[in-house]
Amino acid sequence: MKPIPALALLLCLATLAGCDAGRSAPTAQMQATPSDGARQHQDTLIRVPEGSPLRQALIVAAVAPQPFAPTLxxxxxxxxxxxRLVKIVPPLAGRIVRLHHQLGDAVKAGDPLVTLDSPDLGAAYRDDAKAQAALLQARQDFERQQTLNQADIAAAKDLQAARQTLTAAESDARAARERLAQLGAPVDAASRREYVLRAPIAGRVVDMSGALGGYWNDTTASLMTVxxxxxxxxxxxxxxxxxxxxxxxxxxxxxxxxxxxxxxxxxxxxxxxxxxxxxxxxxxxxxxxxxxxxxxxxxxxxxxxxGPSQPALLIPATAVLQSGLATRVFVEQAPFQYESRLVVLGRSTDDKVEVVSGLKAGERIVVQGGVLLND
Structure with a gap:
């Protein structure tokens, strides 16, 4: 095996030293304490050093309970x-022969609104006249049978039949008269076909569906609304x-x-x-x-x-900082030393918000300029 030349050995050692330096540089950077001169991080606190321009920008105030009337x-x-809204529905069909008021007119209770020429009203008057005539005849027959029975001329069964006829006639007459009363038609009216619809309340005519000369035959639909x-x-x-x-x-x-x-x-x-x-x-x-x-x-x-007024911890909306899904405020722990703290907010009013949890009365928070402390 050939020996490694001295020059080559020196080059290898230099390369290895450069690689070790490259790997150790990031570690040294991560362990450094962040500081930008205007603020310093110390454990969980943010400290604003003397001479920092942030000292002039930060406004701090104490949190205290205040009367709070929540709104919805x-x-x-x-x-x-x-x-106070009445739909005028004619109880009878008939032709509209007169409109006493137009859309938007003011009316008083009892004022005439519409006059209908109604054959049904004439039939109701005829039924009443027949019922009253039948009642008169039944009453006379009963009185005659009473007289004959007292003289032992008529049988008891004839008197009983006359009494039953009178009872039926009274019922029919009463029903016919009640029908006229239900319609609001006077018994002694001069015209037996003209039916007048009257305003049940004072107000204004706000809707009208009928027209002069038209025939109204739907007794379930409103002709006019007051x-x-x-x-x-x-x-x-x-x-x-x-x-x-x-x-x-x-x-x-x-x-x-x-x-x-x-x-x-x-x-x-x-x-x-x-x-x-x-x-x-x-x-x-x-x-x-x-x-x-x-x-x-x-x-x-x-x-x-x-809502009713109640005491609550209210802070200015400018004190609240949103960090992702978290809501935070900066709480003063010592002069120019602040802790970032999570809070839960409730309802808001004007430029203030209610703090439900995370703060206590008497604590001092940054109410303006806190965004300058936020990372």
Whole structure:
């Protein structure tokens, strides 16, 4: 075996030394303590050294319980109050011979709305007249049989038959008279064919389906609708998970797309007893004064419901830092020494958020500039 020349041996040793240096360099870099001059890491703390410009940018404040009235956002629609919206359905078929009011007219309770020429009304009057005549005849026959029976001229069975006939006639007469009363037709009306539909409540004519001269034969469809919308309802849909925060009487702020920039106030009057199984929401009804007629049934609205005030740890939204799925704040442990801590947040209001866990009252946190400390 030939000896290795000295020059070749030196070259091999130099190459090996270079490889060892390359492998040890990353290790030395990983073990170095990070420091950029403006901040320094010390165990779990971040320290801002003296002279660092960060000292002027960081604002620290103590965390303290504050009154907190949580709010709920819910979509809704404007509806007419059910007891103040009446669909006028004629109980009789007939031809429209007069429209006393037009669409949009204001009416009072009892005002005439539509006059129908109705053969059915004439038939009801004829039935009443026949029933009354039959009753008169049955009463006279019974009185005559009573007189004959007392004189021992007529048999007892004839008196009994007359009594039964009278009872039947009284029943028929009563039914015919009740039919007229149900229709609202006076017994002594001058016209026995003209039927007048009257307004059951005060309000406005908001819908009309019939026309002058037309024949109305559907006694299940509304000919006209009268509504009083001086007070309307906001029906807000609140999610099932927020039901516990609802209460009758709580304040509600209302915004409408029709009036941008304006806000209206109301109070929750009724919380639904049933949950919509399709949307998993419950309806909250809010009564709204609508004497200015700004609210139109069918409008979309946005409701903000205020919950009862309660103490809570509130921090500025600027103090919260999002790091992936984690939410953190910087807690002061000593002057210009801060710990990054995980927190759990609750509801928010304006520019503040509620801290559910992770902080205690009295602790001081970075409320502004914390992003400069974040790695």
């Amino acid at each position: 956002e819910a979509p809704g629609t404007i509806e007419a109050a059910p007891e 509504a009083d919308i001086s007070t309307v309802w906001l029906a807000a849909s609140v999610h099932e998970k927020d039901i516990a925060a609802l209460s009758v009487g709580q304040a509600v702020h209302i915004a409408l797309d029709a009036y941008p920039g304006r806000q209206f106030e109301g109070k929750a009057r009724y919380i639904g007893d049933l949950v919509d199984t399709d949307t998993r929401t419950v309806h909250v009804r809010v009564a709204i004064d609508n004497r200015e007629r700004l609210f139109k049934p069918g409008m979309y609205a946005h409701a903000t419901l205020e």
